[in-house]
Amino acid sequence: MTSAVLSLPLLRHRRIRHRQIVIAMLLALLVAGAALTLSVGQTITPPSDVLAVLFGRDVPGASFTVGTLRLPRVVMAILAGLCFGLGGTACQILLRNPLASPDIIGISAGSGAAAVFAIVVLGWSGFGVSALSIIGGLGAAALIAALAWRDGLSGGRLILIGIGVSTLLNSAIAWLLLQAPAWSLQDALRWLTGSLNTASLDQALPLIVALLICGGVLLSLTRDIAALQLGDDKAAALGVRIGAVRVAVILAVVGLIAVATAATGPIAFVAFLAGPIAARIAGPGQPPLIPAALIGALLVLGADYAGQFLLPHRYPVGVVTGALGAPFLLSLIIRMNRTGRLT
Amino acid sequence: MIATAILHRPQLTRGGWLAVTLALLIVVMGLSVTFGTRAVGWSDIGAALTGQVETIGQAAVALRLPRTLLAALAGAALGVAGAVMQGVTRNPLADPGLLGVNAGAALAVVIGIAWFGISGHYTYIWTGITGAALASCFVYAVGSMGQGGATPLKLTLAGAATSIAAASVTLALVLGRNDIAASVQSWQVGGVGGATLAATLPMLPFLIVGLAVAMLSARHLNMLALGDDTAVAFGVRVSVARGAALIAAVLLCGVTTAICGPIGFVGLVVPHLCRLLVGVDHRWLLPFCAVVGAALLIGADVAGRVIARPSEVDVGIVTALIGAPVFIAIVRRQRLRAL
Numbered sequence: 001m002t003s004a005v006l007s008l009p010l011l012r013h014r015r016i017r018h019r020q021i022v023i024a025m026l027l028a029l030l031v032a033g034a035a036l037t038l039s040v041g042q043t044i045t046p047p048s049d050v051l052a053v054l055f056g057r058d059v060p061g062a063s064f065t066v067g068t069l070r071l072p073r074v075v076m077a078i079l080a081g082l083c084f085g086l087g088g089t090a091c092q093i094l095l096r097n098p099l100a101s102p103d104i105i106g107i108s109a110g111s112g113a114a115a116v117f118a119i120v121v122l123g124w125s126g127f128g129v130s131a132l133s134i135i136g137g138l139g140a141a142a143l144i145a146a147l148a149w150r151d152g153l154s155g156g157r158l159i160l161i162g163i164g165v166s167t168l169l170n171s172a173i174a175w176l177l178l179q180a181p182a183w184s185l186q187d188a189l190r191w192l193t194g195s196l197n198t199a200s201l202d203q204a205l206p207l208i209v210a211l212l213i214c215g216g217v218l219l220s221l222t223r224d225i226a227a228l229q230l231g232d233d234k235a236a237a238l239g240v241r242i243g244a245v246r247v248a249v250i251l252a253v254v255g256l257i258a259v260a261t262a263a264t265g266p267i268a269f270v271a272f273l274a275g276p277i278a279a280r281i282a283g284p285g286q287p288p289l290i291p292a293a294l295i296g297a298l299l300v301l302g303a304d305y306a307g308q309f310l311l312p313h314r315y316p317v318g319v320v321t322g323a324l325g326a327p328f329l330l331s332l333i334i335r336m337n338r339t340g341r342l343t
Numbered sequence: 344m345i346a347t348a349i350l351h352r353p354q355l356t357r358g359g360w361l362a363v364t365l366a367l368l369i370v371v372m373g374l375s376v377t378f379g380t381r382a383v384g385w386s387d388i389g390a391a392l393t394g395q396v397e398t399i400g401q402a403a404v405a406l407r408l409p410r411t412l413l414a415a416l417a418g419a420a421l422g423v424a425g426a427v428m429q430g431v432t433r434n435p436l437a438d439p440g441l442l443g444v445n446a447g448a449a450l451a452v453v454i455g456i457a458w459f460g461i462s463g464h465y466t467y468i469w470t471g472i473t474g475a476a477l478a479s480c481f482v483y484a485v486g487s488m489g490q491g492g493a494t495p496l497k498l499t500l501a502g503a504a505t506s507i508a509a510a511s512v513t514l515a516l517v518l519g520r521n522d523i524a525a526s527v528q529s530w531q532v533g534g535v536g537g538a539t540l541a542a543t544l545p546m547l548p549f550l551i552v553g554l555a556v557a558m559l560s561a562r563h564l565n566m567l568a569l570g571d572d573t574a575v576a577f578g579v580r581v582s583v584a585r586g587a588a589l590i591a592a593v594l595l596c597g598v599t600t601a602i603c604g605p606i607g608f609v610g611l612v613v614p615h616l617c618r619l620l621v622g623v624d625h626r627w628l629l630p631f632c633a634v635v636g637a638a639l640l641i642g643a644d645v646a647g648r649v650i651a652r653p654s655e656v657d658v659g660i661v662t663a664l665i666g667a668p669v670f671i672a673i674v675r676r677q678r679l680r681a682l
Contacts, residue, residue: 099500147675150675156496159500160496160500161674164667164668164671164674165667167663167670168663168664170663171664174656175660178651178654178655178656179651179654189518193511193514268511312519313518313519316518319514319518322507322515323511323512323515325511326504326508326511326512329504329507329508330485330501330504333485333500333501334485334488337485337486337488337489337501338488338489339489340491
């Protein structure tokens with residue numbers, strides 16, 4: 001008894017230490033991955049040339065391959081991955097169910113439908129698309145919550161209704177895409193599974209803004225989110241203003257997911273995968289928001305690289321993450337069935 | 344005895360509804376021949392129906408005929424398959440699309456085309472049936488793990504996940520093969536637009552067998568609805584009855600998917616609608632589902648041709664737009680315990 005009490009600060013210290021190491025390693029991996037994808041593609045560019053291009057000097061050849069072709073992809077992959085990973089894991093934690101990630105319950109589909117509407121029907125671009133995409137995501141979230149609400153949100157009903165809403169919105173996207181002047185499979189794939197083929201650096205600004213604002217909100221609420229994980233009663237007893245925290249978290253989640261979706265399309269399953277992977281490697285303690293964001297970025301970066309160069313054909317990133325995520329979803333359902341969490 | 348009292352509703356109402364739905368079917372068939380992305384005059388339609396193909400209008404109508412036939416057959420098959428699946432699993436959310444059976448059939452056909460170079464309608468059909476059978480076994484196995492057996496929530500989640508998995512593998516296969524992409528793409532979302540008589544007629548023997556087995560299982564499905572114990576007490580061999588009914592459902596949706604691609608939600612919406620009309624007796628429900636399913640799919644196809652002129656919306660998109668709200672309504676109505 002006494003020894004357990006004495007070791008608590010030590011345990012806490014160890015956990016924080018572990019978390020710091022995990023974050024440092026993920027960051028190192030991300031930097032290494034970015035360096036690799038910048039320098040090795042169809043051709044290999046020496047690191048010195050990559051650095052020269054990054055510092056704005058003009059290097060014949062390398063300026064085009066690195067500066068024009070690779071850099072926008074890498075930047076957008078990392079930014080979108082951070083948004084999806086952070087938003088996805090916050091949503092899963094808030095709803096206390098790994099299946100309740102924005103891409104499964106239809107928030108991504110709502111953002112995507114609004115973005116497609118803005119681009120294809122209204123002919124918009126830039127911040128307007130992001131804004132409408134956020135409105136679409138909020139609308140989808142409100143619709144799902146309203147439809148699934150009955151004395152609170154129960155896990156099973158919420159997810160089934162989310163799947164229904166998501167199917168509906170994806171059909172609407174497919175329909176809207178048919179209205180586009182020049183229908184192409186590439187566009188369709190971008191909006192239904194996500195792709196970085198149209199990445200450009202002008203798209204980066206909305207994502208950076210969203211990460212700063214929404215990410216800041218989520219990180220500042222980390223303690224409250226951790227308390228919510230214990231259940232509403234305990235969180236209230238700990239002095240958390242449950243309603244306000246929930247609304248703030250949902251707004252931040254929708255902001256992150258919607259802005260990223262408007263830029264790259266709903267890259268399949270990144271939001272769903274990042275949280276559970278982060279929870280496994282980050283160990284117990286505070287909700288692993290930063291590790292999940294970094295894992296999201298690594299997933300998108302790695303899957304896009306694999307889709308471009310490692311697989312026998314070129315695939316958009318969403319197809320690769322979809323093929324990774326679907327078996328994981330199945331295994332999660334099997335595990336949840338076994339342990340009786342789905343009833 | 345109480346059960347039989349519930350099952351027997353006044354015959355006249357059912358006869359009346361049958362007349363109404365058949366009339367509806369004939370009306371939508373008429374619409375399907377007359378409406379399309381191209382407006383065609385009545386004289387051309389009349390001429391085309393007698394076999395003339397001289398003007399562009401007549402040619403357009405001549406293309407609409409097999410399309411209407413295919414939509415009718417596919418709709419009937421999916422409607423009956425959905426009713427049988429809902430009966431066998433006693434799950435109000437069962438639907439060949441939602442439970443991943445159509446996606447499994449589609450994946451099998453695409454694998455066949457991409458890796459084994461299969462061609463020919465009969466080969467597609469057999470491959471589709473194999474895929475549908477494998478997918479349904481898999482989904483049922485995953486969905487019935489753990490406590491409480493195959494609850495609707497578990498089955499639906501397993502089906503949705505299997506659908507997503509199969510669809511993403513299908514997509515990866517198709518994208519990697521530009522040579523087959525064109526032939527697979529129109530088929531993949533679920534469409535009847537490219538229908539020809541040559542592709543439609545091979546479905547018939549399979550559909551007839553499937554529908555016959557389904558009808559023969561109707562009485563057993565009524566017993567199964569009372570619970571396994573009661574069914575056994577009535578002398579039903581439960582596993583045999585379930586197996587036969589499932590084989591019928593797999594045949595019906597495997598064949599349909601092999602020719603049309605995965606079309607969702609028809610099998611969900613139609614049985615629920617028909618139950619409102621004629622009650623829960625499968626001997627009446629299944630024929631009604633066939634008629635209403637055919638009418639619904641033809642109607643969805645016509646709507647898809649009209650709402651996005653000058654292009655067309657595939658029928659699979661239209662059925663999802665109609666069916667997803669129905670799905671949500673059913674989920675909302677069910678108590679979670681019952682789900």
